[in-house]
Amino acid sequence: MIVLAKSRQFTFETIGIVHSCYKDKFAIPxxxxxxxxxxxxxxxxxxxxxxxxxxxxxxxxHLWLSFIFHRHVDKGWxxxxxxxxxxxxxxxxxxxxxxxxxxxxxxxxxxxxxSIEQQGGKLFIHVKGADLLDQTPIIDIKPYVPYTDSIPGAxxxxxxxxxxxxxxxxxxxxxxxxxxxxxxxxxxIREFIEQLLSLDHRxxxxxxxxxxxSTRVYDYDLKWTIDEHEVNVIxxxxx
Numbered sequence: 071m072i073v074l075a076k077s078r079q080f081t082f083e084t085i086g087i088v089h090s091c092y093k094d095k096f097a098i099p100x101x102x103x104x105x106x107x108x109x110x111x112x113x114x115x116x117x118x119x120x121x122x123x124x125x126x127x128x129x130x131x132h133l134w135l136s137f138i139f140h141r142h143v144d145k146g147w148x149x150x151x152x153x154x155x156x157x158x159x160x161x162x163x164x165x166x167x168x169x170x171x172x173x174x175x176x177x178x179x180x181x182x183x184x185s186i187e188q189q190g191g192k193l194f195i196h197v198k199g200a201d202l203l204d205q206t207p208i209i210d211i212k213p214y215v216p217y218t219d220s221i222p223g224a225x226x227x228x229x230x231x232x233x234x235x236x237x238x239x240x241x242x243x244x245x246x247x248x249x250x251x252x253x254x255x256x257x258x259i260r261e262f263i264e265q266l267l268s269l270d271h272r273x274x275x276x277x278x279x280x281x282x283x284s285t286r287v288y289d290y291d292l293k294w295t296i297d298e299h300e301v302n303v304i305x306x307x308x309x
Contacts, residue, residue: 093286107262132214139175248306
């Protein structure tokens with residue numbers, strides 16, 4: 071909805087709220103679809119929870135989600151940033167990155183559509199591979215269209231310089247037992263943890279520091295350590 075076009079001010083309606091496996095910002099993957107075992111649901115809110123709004127959407131395999139970086143709304147923006155994949159050694163203009171501190175705190179994620187479900191008066195779009203924090207506001211959903219959205223041979227800028235190095239993930243005996251219990255509720259949780267922690271989430275200035283890490287995923291407090299190129303999962307306890 072345009073409020074004052076001449077003054078370049080716009081107002082957007084939140085059409086849905088994300089219910090995500092990521093309860094903390096820390097350790098969320100840097101891009102969508104890096105952790106394919108992650109799950110999320112978009113609860114469409116009134117008046118956008120009419121099933122007719124999704125008619126035909128189930129025929130698409132993937133969706134573009136436009137969302138608000140709601141934790142950054144009042145924190146301003148930066149002209150240049152240091153992409154973490156380059157170990158903080160180079161600066162790029164914020165518009166050449168997907169950093170969250172932007173002139174307008176709007177993000178874009180490509181996710182896999184799992185299913186569309188009605189529960190009473192509520193309407194949910196279940197997706198896989200999301201990189202969204204729990205309670206993220208969604209402002210638009212569009213289908214991914216392969217014949218235009220897929221561009222073979224496209225250049226990736228500075229991202230072409232970096233090869234994704236994955237860490238080996240090991241589970242302690244305690245963590246193995248914890249996963250056995252958690253799998254009864256979340257069958258994909260062990261695969262999710264392996265995919266998530268194999269990505270090096272640390273900021274460049276932490277990479278040479280041995281320390282314990284933790285974050286909240288699903289209903290659990292996940293704890294682990296990193297030693298050289300290995301991750302050791304310590305435990306997975308109910309919050």
